[in-house]
Amino acid sequence: MKAEISRRGLLAAAGAGAGMLAVSGCTADAAPMPGELGGADLRRGHQLRDGRFPEPTGPVEDVPLLIAGGGVAGLATAWRLADAGFRDFRLIELEDQAGGNARGGRNAVSAYPLGAHYLPIPNREARALQHMLRQFGMIVGDRDGAPVYDPYQLCADLEERLFWRGEWQEGLYPAIGLSAADRAEREAFGAAMANFGKAVGADGKPAFAVPSAYSSRDPSFRALDRMSFAAWLDAKGWHSPLLRAYVRYCCRDDYGTEPDQVSAWAGIHYFAARRGWAANGDGDRELTWPEGNQRLVRLMAERVAPHLATGQSVFRAKVEGAKVLIDVFDHRAGLSRRIRAGTAVLAMPHFVAARVAPERVARGGESYAPWVVANVTVSRPPGGKGAPLAWDNVSTASESLGYVVATHQSSSAAAGPTVLTWYLPLSTMAPRDARRLLLERTLGSWQALVRDDLLQLHPELAGAIQRIDVWRWGHAMIRPVPGFMAGAPARMDEAVRPPLMLAHSDVGGLSLFEEAHHAGVSAAEAAMRHLGHPFETLA
Template sequence: MSFSRREFLACGSAALIGLSLKSEKQLAGSFVNESAAAGHLLRDRASFSPPTRTVKIPVVIVGGGISGLSAAWRLQKSDFHDFVLLEMNERAGGNARWGENEITAYPWAAHYVPVPGPQATYVRELFTDLGVLKDGQWEERYLAFAPQERLFLYGRWQEGIEPAIGLTPKDREQFQRLAETFAKYRSTGAFTIPLEIGYSNKFAGLDRISFADWLKSQGFDSRLVNWYMNYACRDDYGALVQDTSAWAGVHYFSSREAEEKGPLTWPEGNGWITKRLLERVGEHVRTGQMVHRVAPSQRGVSVFAGDTEYQAEFVIFSAPTFLAPYIVEGFEPLTNFVYSPWLTANLTLERLPESRGAEPAWDTVFMDSPTLGYVDAMHQSVRSHIDRTVWTFYWALADGAPSQNRALLLEKDWSYWKEAILRDLERVHWDIRQCVSRIDVMRMGHAMVRPTVGAIFSAERAGLKRRDGRILFANSDLSGISIFEEAQFHGVEAAQAALRHLSGTK
């Protein structure tokens, strides 16, 4: 049965919750890692107390996600230690944060990195540093174990997420033609990771139409093809095909060579990388420090957070770029930075639920669900028997306007979301309520940048990527798509620009 998001959300009514209370044990859990209230102080231009101390320091990094931590990593590796990283949350990592309980560590958002290709040189350098890549070989225990992905469709399971069962000849022809089309785009070398390497105006026209219109114009009207294209856009961009630039849609499928191995993953997802970066640069990181103002000064640029004015020469701005107009004095409003709202949840399971005979996989997806399914944190465990585990559940609120979905995220309470999650899982795992003991939910109003039509090739983005001023932008959203490799690339590039500016070699 297919649910629209609206029908699905409508199911979370009081009647439904009443029903569940009768039949199920009480579940523990709450909203966690909430940062909307603090962030909205910036949106509402609240007044902050004046600083009571000043610190002179050449470089300040704003934001401790992968981009900020990667900037710190590059500065440190270049033997430059005169910098501080300010992170608003109590823990660094941003979308690569993790949690831990007595069973396992688990991700809060990003959970894997595809095996990087030869052009992702900074990622390869980092993974060599971290022991993930040794003498040209990927460390086996960090490559996702089989079975990796399973899709539930038509009441049964298949391996892999691209629909492979119940295909009509028309579906088959369209999947085949799509694969050939993406292979042609791949061979042009214009769709790369990082984006910057292949970036060329040659295919800029694709950025001027939606992926939905492109699919239609190429005759791709199979329901299964369209489900799969929507799944891909929801998964990587938090958006539906009609809200995604065709360039970004093509990039998703044309930027990576088919790779037998991988992806790289850890129980805590990309939190593992955050941990390793913090081991290297943690002494420079100050958490619980929300930057509320960045302003030009005699020395260069002043950064205000808590009770301190940091007088810097350069700022690496790794916080999401949409915040710049609210923080940076005189910064013009932005028009090309749209963000997708997401919700993730970590479910503690006391035993594995019934799976209709299927073997557990790392990543589980249900066709025609508005959610993206879940990832099992114990999948990489070498234990022969797994009973208790943690599932990370992913839900991009892609259908509808982001602002309305953000309001929904804030308006509904934990019970509502808990119930919606359980109902989604229950369609496949009928006994899920008997297996779960805890559900923690993380709401992210501006989780990831959305590659809307025109965003990738926008003049606004090109200007921010030049890094010729005192404020060097670095968040992954500069690419228009939010993936680990882009965050790391921009962080490293911003650090290199800071070092060049400081040494006077532009």
């Protein structure tokens, strides 16, 4: 996420050995324990896959603008329309709750995330996102020309700690036990990422930016997409096990994918693209809340609530003349209807859009990373030798990505019950096999895996685990494999071609909140331009 090796880096599996999770093998069920097994609505998703919808009945309804999909991109599209004074639109979402993989949950102890759990301070170029954060009270003013962020919504200290060599240390890169060669490679890698962070292409744009639409299209940088990140490291001669484990965590953290399957362009983007712009030295910090990014999607959804309809599947979209015919199935009523829109935005994953509108969207070889997220309710917070409990807690002895503490932002974080949100990308398996495992494994089996992973790290939690809720993401995020990111600029240009447009982080190829938000804003502005509604651009 930035050049310095002090943020979001973990030595996952460095010398882990016995600490590796037996994800793909047989796992005995846990003793009966409260909890639920949840995830995206498989029945509705498979109904779309199989085409099992009745044909529309009744009169055709005319709508100036229809948005299909209520994840981050669809909500951002709707938010931008409403922000510009365009009110004559409708937003349709398949699930009963909008938000996509930024959704969250809540129990008697705390709210908690089900997926994405933080937003890094945006770059200067992310004008639309900054505009929204001001509306939501997250940017509270300006100082010396830079935004001032609400300190209570910035991640509180201690932000991160790492379990390394038997104790906890602050930060997420080992501070002890590095050989001279390890240190040299760490410094060389950091210097290389810093140089990429400052590089500018022949088109005058930064080589790497967030949103990635602002990145240079200079072929000298885009050529990095031809090889994997692991191959790029090989070519540099960097083989330190500590550096390789650190890079592995970063790739799994943002992309759910192993370094040998991540494009070198995408891998470097993780470290070189973020230049957070904020007063008070807060540019390298994160915004976070107990419920994670559900805070952001909830606020967007509240702004457009009169236009939002959930529990409805768009199963067909086709351009007819200057209009778009859209067929929608209402899961509560059990009926299909047809809508004729002046323009429409498919704010859904690419593989879904290709089923809904095959004449407009072609499959392009994209693949998706499956994840498991568990929310573990404990009667007392974890401890451990060394650095105290942090917001983000990771271990070198686990295949999981560790856990975040839901109550970290509150004064009750130091004592009493809390919820630990535990993350595991199923990156060591082929995505298809991982999705099959998600369907076949029982709640008790997942609970046993999560429990054993936490107890290995925190024996003091024995008897304190009260509940484990498990959430499965079969298609959590698109995988930026080698060769995929090279097509991103053309996909972005094509996505906003009316009357049937696309808005999703899949368009750019990086599953980040900023990418989805920018895609939605771009689609909204293209739609307003097409329909003749005046606005001042933010994209």
